Amino acid sequence: MRHRVKKVQLSRKKNQREALLRGLFNSLVLYGRIETTHPKAKALQSYVERVVTRVKKEPLMYNKVREAKRHLYDKQAVWKLVREIAPKYESRNGGYTRVVRTRIRRGDGAQMAIIEWVE
Template sequence: MRHGDKINNLGRKTAHRHALLMNLAIALIENKRIFTTLAKAKALRLYVEPLITKSKQDTTHSRRTAFSYLRSKEAVSTLFGDIATKVAERNGGYTRIIKTGNRQGDAAEMAMIELVDFNEIYTNGKKGSTTAKAKTTRRSRGAKKTAPAKGASADTSSVEEATEEN
């Protein structure tokens, strides 16, 4: 029985699975996007997201912990350098999994896993729109606006509306 066994063993023994996830994590950190099977991508997400969370605190202990998972100095320096600065304000959800169809040979479900903040297509569109919007709360729902100055600004707005109609 496998009651409460939540880990996906990926059809491998423990040492082989750890080596596989370590190599996938290094490839993801260095390339920012990799193509793999859907099961491996889901297992990799559980492996790499805690490492990215640890990289937000640049301490010796967190670097040594990340190195024990990755065993690559280059990957650890990239993780604590480029990636940690980009995800500093993000509270989680550092990776995105996109299904890409089935593999031709064995019809395995394939997927692309990528780091969310390193996709220029999505981030450019969001940065422009989020900086233009003012933050609203649920209570205000955007109804609370700055009151115009007494007299002059309220009168000028009605005059401007009248001129635009003509």
């Protein structure tokens, strides 16, 4: 039993949850900021921290690309992560993104949030 290991389920099964996070991560890399629900943004923030740190720590470029391909759908997003985003945070130990609560969604009352890269 792994104590103190938190898993956000987002009312989905494992494969659906992973696909959702990959899609959100892909959009975040391509567009720089996205608006989603607050629980999804917090789950994505944790996912992004792990992936960017892993890509950053790989010594060889092809290993960086291989690690990024595991978590992104789009080739353009892979290269943007490896060439622009990861080098930008080389000196930073975590805290690559920020989540800002924005509004309540009118249709269902869900708390919305914007997740974006920290400059």
